[in-house]
Amino acid sequence: EINMPSNGARRDSLVYQASIERGRIEGLKRENTIKKRKELSRQVSFKEVVEKLNDDGLELIKHTPDNEVPRLIVIINSYGDSLNLLSQIIQKFSTNGVNLRHVETRPDKAHPGELEILTEIETKKVVLMNVLDQLVTEKIERIEIKAVDRPAIVQDIQWIPIHVSDLDKCAHVVCKYEPTEDPKHPGYGDEAYIKRRAQLNSIANCYRHGEPLPEVHYTEQEHETWKHAYLALKDLRETHTCIEYQRNIRAMEELGLITADKIPSLRSLGSYVQKKTGFQLRPCGGLLSARDFLASLAFRVFQTTLYIRHHSKPHHCPEPDVIHEILGHCPMFADPEMAQMSQDIGILSLGASDEQIEKLATVYWFIVEFGLCEQEGKLKAIGAGLISAFGELQHAVSNVPDHPRFEPEVCAMKTYEDSDYQPMYFVATSIKDAMIKLKKYALSLNHPQITVYDPFTQSVRQIEREEYARDNLKRLRDDVNQLADTMESLKLTKR
Incomplete structure (x- = not known):
């Protein structure tokens, strides 16, 4: 039996991980900002000013030394008698010794009926806050403060791995789709399967950089599950997968690294892939957080699970498993261009914002996991998620879903469907073409450093x-x- 969408579509994804993590961090940031506002309000008399001040302005005031005279842009949004407020601003600045370098007014396009009063000044922060405290009225809606001659305050500096050994710290499984938690998981309620997964995840979680990959002794039932999946996917290989995949998996089979009878040795397979493209395999205990997973790719390291899908559903797995890793990713990571594109995405993720991580995870998911290309006038799978999923592979190249061209800037904004097969699959002219487009997309991210x-x-x-x-x-x-x-x-x- 081949699982169809209602029962077998992938439920856990890197995109979902990134979205959940971004929402969590945004919530923490907001809580931190509110806390800082309360602290500043208790410390000073100008509580009303603090309430109307923008978040970046709040950080700027908090971090500017008392004796420093910074050059600032102060924007006051008001409604009503704005001309009278403008004259008060100029007068208060003058009488308090604030150096007013520039002033202008303009309508606020985002808020009809409001006027923006923009000033460029030089003064100490305590003087500015006292002046604003004298000016603040119920007619002032918002106050925005920016620094002119120095970069914005960096609230959160992302830690990044510097050496490949630092990936020991990049093993966070943020969201789990486990057979212990979701009744829809094929292994739900199977105590023996749950215990076996926990055992294999424990082996993966104990791994440290520099150690040989663990040699897992799989059970006869696990080998049989592998055989069912392997033979079914092999039947679709020539008609549904790209030339690069066919060439690499055939080479692995000829060397005896991949056979139908048993789950291959990750140690032997990893050694082969590393010799081909420099990509290394590293065990992990499940689908990692998007930031950790992408960071690993930057070092040409692919984090692979050790457990296998439930024996009752050998043709689809709702999360990455060893069949997906071996039959999907390993042959593709042996391709130089796929290896380079994957590393490029990983490098872009280092130091990226949470929003950028979500976009990069989406691009990765739609091209490296579920991407298609055109070869000999036909659609062929290059994505490991498709190559290792019997039902979705057939669906993806059929006439049912849409097949837009792969454009990273468009792809990054799309929503990944977790509960069913995708309504669209992005099509690249070739892996090399996708890599070139990705490099152009990288320029739009505006990273301050390379x-x-x-x-x-x-x-x-x-x-x-x-x-x-x-x-x-x-x-x-x-x-x-x-x-x-x-x-x-x-x-x-x-x-």
Whole structure:
């Protein structure tokens, strides 16, 4: 029996993980801001000013030293007699010794009927707050303060792994779709299966960088589940999957790394993939948080589960399992272009905001997990999630769903359907074309720094864009000089 959408569609996803995590962090940030407002209100007499001040302005006031004279933009939104308020502002600034460099008024397009009074000033923060306290009235709706000559206060500096060994700290399973929790999980109520999963997850969670991959001794029932899934997916291989996948899995089979009879050794398979593209396998205890999972890709590390889907549903799993990892990802990570594109997404995630993480996770999910490409005039799967799911693989290349072109900026804004098969699957001209588009999309993220991966030390460093450009220009000059020397040598040889 092949599971259809109502019973078998994927329920847990990297996109969902990212969305949940972003919502949680936004809630914590908001709680922290409210706490800071209360603290500042207790410390000072200008409570009304604090209530009308923007969040960034609140941070700026809190972190500016008392004796510093910063250059600030102060925007006051008001309604009613704005001209009278403007004259009061100018007068109060003057009598309190505030250096007023510029003032202008403009209608607030976002709030009809309100007027923005924008001023550029230089003064100490206590003087500014006292002036605003004298000015604040019920007719002032909002007060916004910005710094002119220094970057905005960075409230949250994201920790990032610097060396591949730091991935020991990147193993957070935020949301679990477990057979112990959801009655719709195929393994729900099966105590033996639940115990076995917990055992395998414990092995994965104990792993540390530098250790050999664990050799798991799977049961006969687990090998039989693998065999059912393997043979069914093999029947669809030539008609439904991309050339890159077929070439790589055939090579693995010819070497005896993948067979129908038993679940392959992750240690042997990982060694093969690493020799092909530098990608390493690392065990994990379930679907990781989006930030941790993407960070691993930056180091060419793929975090793989050890447990297998429930034997009653061998053709679909509602979360990543060892069948998905081996039959879906391993052959694709042996492809240089898929390996590079996956690492590119991972590198973009380092230091990214929570909103950017959600977008990157969505792009990853729609192309690396559920992407299609065109080959020989037909739609073929490049995504590991499709390649390892018998029912959805057939659905994806059929005429039922839509097949828009893969454009990362469009893809990043789409909603992933967790409860059913997708209504659309993005189609890339090729894996290389998808990689090129991803590099262009990276420029739109406006990261202040460039993250560079050093394959020799398996570490990353973040550098300023100007330094990055200089380094690349130097390497380009060196390459051109070497090429010129080679061409000159060839000319001399021919003589």
